[in-house]
Amino acid sequence: MxxxxxxxxxxxxxxxxxxxxxxxxxxxxxxxxxxxxxxxxxxxxxxxxxxxxxxxxxxxxxxxxxxxxxxxxxxxxxxxxxxxxxxxxxxxxxxxxxxxxxxxxxxxxxxxxxxxxxxxxxxxxxxxxxxxxxxxxxxxxxxxxxxxxxxxxxxxxxxxxxxxxxxxxxxxxxxxxxxxxxxxxxxxxxxxxxxxxxxxxxxxxLRPISDYLENLDDIQIQSYLLPDKILSKYFMILDIVKSDSLSTNCFTKSYSHRIEGTGSVLQTSDHDIQEVCRQLNDCQTDEQKIVILRSLGLRFFTPKEISNLMSFPTHFDFPEDLTIKQKYRLLGNSVxxxxxxxxxxxxxxxxxxxxxx
Ligand SMILES: C[S@@+](CC[C@H](N)C(=O)[O-])C[C@H]1O[C@@H](n2cnc3c(N)ncnc32)[C@H](O)[C@@H]1O
Structure with a gap:
């Protein structure tokens, strides 16, 4: 049938x-x-x-x-x-x-x-x-x-x-x-x-950036802070994100070496960035400006954090002899x-x- x-x-x-x-x-x-x-x-x-x-x-x-x-x-x-x-x-x-x-x-x-x-x-x-x-x-x-x-x-x-x-x-x-x-x-x-x-x-x-960050102690954070020279020269063109942000810009091989368009930086303080910009306008001297900019606690993402954001597994690791710049370069070339x-x-x-x- x-x-x-x-x-x-x-x-x-x-x-x-x-x-x-x-x-x-x-x-x-x-x-x-x-x-x-x-x-x-x-x-x-x-x-x-x-x-x-x-x-x-x-x-x-x-x-x-x-x-x-x-x-x-x-x-x-x-x-x-x-x-x-x-x-x-x-x-x-x-x-x-x-x-x-x-x-x-x-x-x-x-x-x-x-x-x-x-x-x-x-x-x-x-x-x-x-x-x-x-x-x-x-x-x-x-x-x-x-x-x-x-x-x-x-x-x-x-x-x-x-x-x-x-x-x-x-x-x-x-x-x-x-x-x-x-x-x-x-x-x-x-x-x-x-x-x-x-x-x-x-x-x-989609998870916030905080999920991709390392637990850094104060000394480690210091080594990733943006130097004064970069703060004063490039502040206006930085892509600044916070730990609750849901996006970062593409990290390129020149990250930290060049500034424009090479990847986001992380604000570690709670200061309101609009308020900081207003205060900057009122500053009379470069010294005053730099004190305000430092208060944002802007730092570069670490190579490990970038590898996390590039979906590498948590056990991914670099050999000890590589410099931080070499790590950024290799990650910036990767997928x-x-x-x-x-x-x-x-x-x-x-x-x-x-x-x-
Ligand atoms: C865009 S990167 C690829 C990165 C890779 N997919 C990863 O996950 O890291 C290009 C790579 O091609 C390599 N390369 C360029 N020219 C090459 C050649 N003629 N022979 C072998 N490797 C080459 C570079 O050393 C670099 O590592």
Whole structure:
């Protein structure tokens, strides 16, 4: 007897896919932000090769990621050729910035994730990347995303591309090209495994900056206070946040070294900033001004606090021999782990992702 019920296509369960042993190649690996995102995925096991030319970055990478399944190579990426790719048979390739995929590779990666600065989307390099991916049979989707959109109190607008061999993504963006916010995915189009992992990374509540701060003693705070010279010269252009703020500006590699547009500073006193500005107007001398400015207790965020705001795990750590400036530089070059994790989850599944923007 035939059933009168309409037949539904059962959605494949992607949990099996995440059980395969992935081979990952992390190009321009820096301090390993991409690798932390991979560690957050529910994949059972993977082997990873990380390549970067920078000795300090590699030191941090090894300090945090050294394990039997991870090989860190200090070398120039220009020395990697299609033979390496054929030998390694990579499943997932991550790179920031992109290097051109070799069209002659026999064993092309199944999945690719690219990160770059905002502006890359209008470059010739992006055009070439897209052409190469299309000619090699990849479906791809580009994004312009910032961690605030995933409830992280930090802005870091970046270009991202995810590409999958032989598959099309189905995000309906307004401008047909770039997805400028995390897509709203209908859980109906996901298997229960992917529903869990995708919605788990998106839905954490936005928490104030206080949740990301270190417990510093007075002596430590002193060492991060803005010097008088910076206070008097740059006060008007500082982005000042307080511990109850819900956002910070992007921290760049020049943080603390340069001031304009390199990242927020933290006000540690309770003074009303409007009132302070009024008092400044009434000052007769520079000495009076500096006393008022000091009363705000403005300090730089510590490298640890910045790594927290970039969604690095709490156990992330730097080797002892690095200076604070080197730490800022390396973090400023890195990625927000939560954004990468989210994009990898969009990339590494077999559900038909239909999304509305
Ligand atoms: C934007 S950073 C990437 C940071 C990385 N995603 C992270 O989480 O720290 C770019 C990296 O590319 C590396 N790099 C630049 N040119 C390179 C080359 N020709 N060969 C190898 N590494 C290179 C730099 O040393 C730097 O660490």
């Amino acid at each position: 035939h059933s009168l019920m309409p037949t539904m296509d059962p959605i494949k369960d992607c949990s099996q896919l995440f059980k395969t042993r992935f081979k990952v190649l992390e190009l321009y690996s820096g301090i390993g932000g991409m690798h932390f995102a991979i560690k957050n995925l529910p994949i059972d096991s993977y082997d990873l090769i990380a390549i970067d030319i920078n000795t300090s970055a590699n030191g941090v990478y090894i300090h945090n990621h050294l394990s039997h399944n991870c090989q860190q190579m200090e070398r120039n990426i220009l020395s990697i050729n299609e033979n390496h790719f054929n030998e390694w048979a990579i499943d997932l390739l991550t790179m920031s910035p992109p290097c051109q995929p070799f069209t002659r590779i026999r064993k092309l990666p199944k999945y690719i994730l690219v990160e770059n600065v905002k502006g890359f989307e209008t470059s010739d390099a992006r055009q070439l990347l897209i052409q190469t991916l299309s000619s090699c049979g990849y479906g791809y989707q580009e994004f312009l995303l910032s961690p605030n959109q995933l409830n992280v109190p930090n802005s870091r607008l970046r270009y991202y591309l995810i590409a999958k061999r032989g598959k099309q993504f189905n995000f309906n963006s307004n401008n047909e090209e770039f997805v400028a916010k995390p897509p709203d995915i209908d859980p109906k189009n996901l298997c229960s495994f992917c529903t869990n992992i995708l919605f788990q990374s998106k839905d954490q509540n 927000n782990v939560k954004v990468i994790e989210y994009l990898l989850k969009l990339l590494l599944n077999d559900c038909e992702l239909k999304a509305q923007i």
